[in-house]
Amino acid sequence: MLDLHNPGEWDTSELEWFVLRRDAPPMEDDRLGTFLGQLREIAGQRVAAGSRVGVAVGSRGISRIDEVVRAVVMVLGERGAEPVLIPAMGSHGGADANGQLEVLHQLGIDERRLGIDVDASMEVEHVGTLSGGQPVYLSQAALGCDAIVPVNRVKPHTDFRAPVESGLTKMLTIGLGKEKGAASLHAAGFSAFADILPEALELVLVRLSVPFGAAVIEDQWHRLHSAEVVAGELILQRDEALLAEAWGHFARLPFADLDVLVLREMGKTISGAGMDPNVTGRFPGHPLPAKTQVQRLAVLDLTEGSLGNAIGVGVADIVTERLRSKIDWEATYANAKASRSLAGAKLPVVVNSDFDALALAVSSITSGGRGLPRMVAMESTLGTNHVAVSEPLLNEALSSGYAVVGAGSKAELDRAGNLLRIGDLDFFCR
Numbered sequence: 437m438l439d440l441h442n443p444g445e446w447d448t449s450e451l452e453w454f455v456l457r458r459d460a461p462p463m464e465d466d467r468l469g470t471f472l473g474q475l476r477e478i479a480g481q482r483v484a485a486g487s488r489v490g491v492a493v494g495s496r497g498i499s500r501i502d503e504v505v506r507a508v509v510m511v512l513g514e515r516g517a518e519p520v521l522i523p524a525m526g527s528h529g530g531a532d533a534n535g536q537l538e539v540l541h542q543l544g545i546d547e548r549r550l551g552i553d554v555d556a557s558m559e560v561e562h563v564g565t566l567s568g569g570q571p572v573y574l575s576q577a578a579l580g581c582d583a584i585v586p587v588n589r590v591k592p593h594t595d596f597r598a599p600v601e602s603g604l605t606k607m608l609t610i611g612l613g614k615e616k617g618a619a620s621l622h623a624a625g626f627s628a629f630a631d632i633l634p635e636a637l638e639l640v641l642v643r644l645s646v647p648f649g650a651a652v653i654e655d656q657w658h659r660l661h662s663a664e665v666v667a668g669e670l671i672l673q674r675d676e677a678l679l680a681e682a683w684g685h686f687a688r689l690p691f692a693d694l695d696v697l698v699l700r701e702m703g704k705t706i707s708g709a710g711m712d713p714n715v716t717g718r719f720p721g722h723p724l725p726a727k728t729q730v731q732r733l734a735v736l737d738l739t740e741g742s743l744g745n746a747i748g749v750g751v752a753d754i755v756t757e758r759l760r761s762k763i764d765w766e767a768t769y770a771n772a773k774a775s776r777s778l779a780g781a782k783l784p785v786v787v788n789s790d791f792d793a794l795a796l797a798v799s800s801i802t803s804g805g806r807g808l809p810r811m812v813a814m815e816s817t818l819g820t821n822h823v824a825v826s827e828p829l830l831n832e833a834l835s836s837g838y839a840v841v842g843a844g845s846k847a848e849l850d851r852a853g854n855l856l857r858i859g860d861l862d863f864f865c866r
Contacts, residue, residue: 448794453813453845454830455859456838458821460657467660468503471650474665475511482647482668485516487582490555493545494525494536494611495602496705496741497818498589498652499660502544505587508650509550512585521547521554522577524586524611526618527774528704528745530767533558535743542705542741555580558614564639566632570624572609572639573617579643584612586649586671590678592686594709595777597724598630602708603675604649604666609636612644615774622776626721634672646671651678656687658818687820688715689728689812690836691829696797697730698813700855700863702748702759703739706816709780710748711735715817718751720780732797736790736855736863738762739816747771750782753800754793760786789853790864813847813858824858 483489489512493505505521512519523536533556540546540554547554555577563579564572578584586607593601600606610618624632646668655661666674702711713719717726718733734754738746744764749755760783772781787793798809811826825833827844834840841860848856855863 448798448847449791449849450846451808451811452827453824453847453858454827454833455824455841455845455861456822456833457841458656458838460655460659460821463659467662468500468507471504471663471665472507472511475507475650476514478648478665478667479511479515479517483512483515483517483583486518488518488520488580490522490578490581490584491519492522492524492578492584492586492607492612493543493588494523494528494539494607495588496539496543496708497658498543499654499658501587501589501652504650504652504663505545506550508585508587509552519552520577520581521545521550521552522575522581522584522612523554523556524575524578524607526610526613527615527770530743530745530764531558531615531770531774535767538743560614560616563643566624566635566639568624568628568632570632571620572636573613573620574640574643575612575614578612583645583647584608585647586611587652588649589652589654590675591654591682592679592714594707594713595719595721595724595775596626596629598633599679600630600633600672600675601679603679604651604671605633605637605675608640608644608646608671609633612640615770619774619776622774625776637672641668651675653678653682653685655685657821658687661685686714687818689820689823691728691810691812691832693810694728694730694812695801695803695809696732696734696794696811698794698797698811699733699735699817700813700815701737701739702735702746702752702816703742704745704747705739705741706818707748710742710746711751712817713751715820716751720748720751720777731801734793734797735759736793743767745771746781747775747777748780749784750780752784754785754787754796755783756790756793757786757788790855791849791853794847794855813861815861822861824861
């Protein structure tokens with residue numbers, strides 16, 4: 437039984453959960469048809485036959501990114517150009533050429549299937565200095581091309597607010613700067629990014645010919661909402677406009693405050709910060725405005741595709757031994773060093789099992805005597821449309837457009853304390 441008068445004695449195995457969904461509306465058309473026409477038109481005008489064109493890619497988890505890259509490569513080939521893949525991901529992949537190539541393969545971007553070369557070299561060249569004194573570096577692979585075409589998603593960033601956040605500008609200035617360039621610009625601090633990204637882009641565009649870029653926006657269900665060809669000279673302007681649009685499609689939880697948030701997994705395949713702070717309300721640096729505040733954050737696993745990089749784990753309160761055992765600290769620290777965000781690489785409290793994680797999370801909250809804990813469990817910060825909630829959140833969820841899936845149920849755990857499922861939400865079923 438749950439003892440509502442003593443939170444330390446709440447039995448999480450007896451807690452009733454309600455599984456909720458927000459179903460996605462059907463897609464009316466194929467969003468890549470118009471994009472392909474735009475590509476052919478601009479490539480015909482701006483890409484010379486015989487030119488070597490670097491296709492800069494590297495962001496994780498973008499819907500249909502392999503199809504977008506394939507379309508860009510195909511059109512460049514039709515034009516008679518020689519496309520080459522260039523990882524543009526700063527220090528990711530363990531700040532190593534082979535690691536960055538592996539990240540591309542995990543994204544479904546394989547140079548062998550595309551029939552083109554890849555240059556994952558980490559070597560860079562100094563191309564200028566910002567007014568604040570930060571050197572700007574660019575990939576030698578990119579500098580060796582006749583033109584560069586960046587392909588990236590435009591979205592809210594996990595660590596700063598500015599007119600331009602994640603998008604084509606950041607890929608050209610930080611992604612193509614590799615580890616050295618990313619570390620240099622991050623030295624200014626995230627609060628300075630509103631100024632340094634536009635200034636760095638000016639320096640980059642002096643050295644690189646960027647005929648166009650491909651900008652992707654996702655909807656609240658992380659489906660491809662739009663893919664747009666952006667003329668090189670309009671990248672900064674369109675990044676700003678598309679960011680405003682992306683905020684309108686951003687998927688968050690509808691709750692202002694939670695006692696406990698449980699995530700099945702975190703990792704670089706989910707967010708650059710491991711788990712999106714715009715969802716959890718937990719920022720590794722200085723706090724930013726967030727719709728949801730969480731008192732206890734428990735994370736149960738690290739995605740295999742993260743290759744051990746657990747950057748962002750430091751904002752959790754509790755993790756399992758399962759997660760801790762998968763951490764590659766060298767890769768995690770390389771990411772933390774390059775981003776100047778050491779807080780994201782700290783180790784939270786480690787417990788033996790999922791049951792222990794839930795029990796400690798609940799027993800350590802300060803509820804102010806308001807009764808049952810306000811709890812959400814979900815797959816990851818990408819899973820806000822399919823969640824399990826405790827009873828106190830049910831009415832709020834229903835008024836926010838969720839529908840209940842089945843009746844209330846208890847979490848299913850095995851004898852070792854592994855969380856198997858909550859309703860139709862699978863966790864660690866074997």
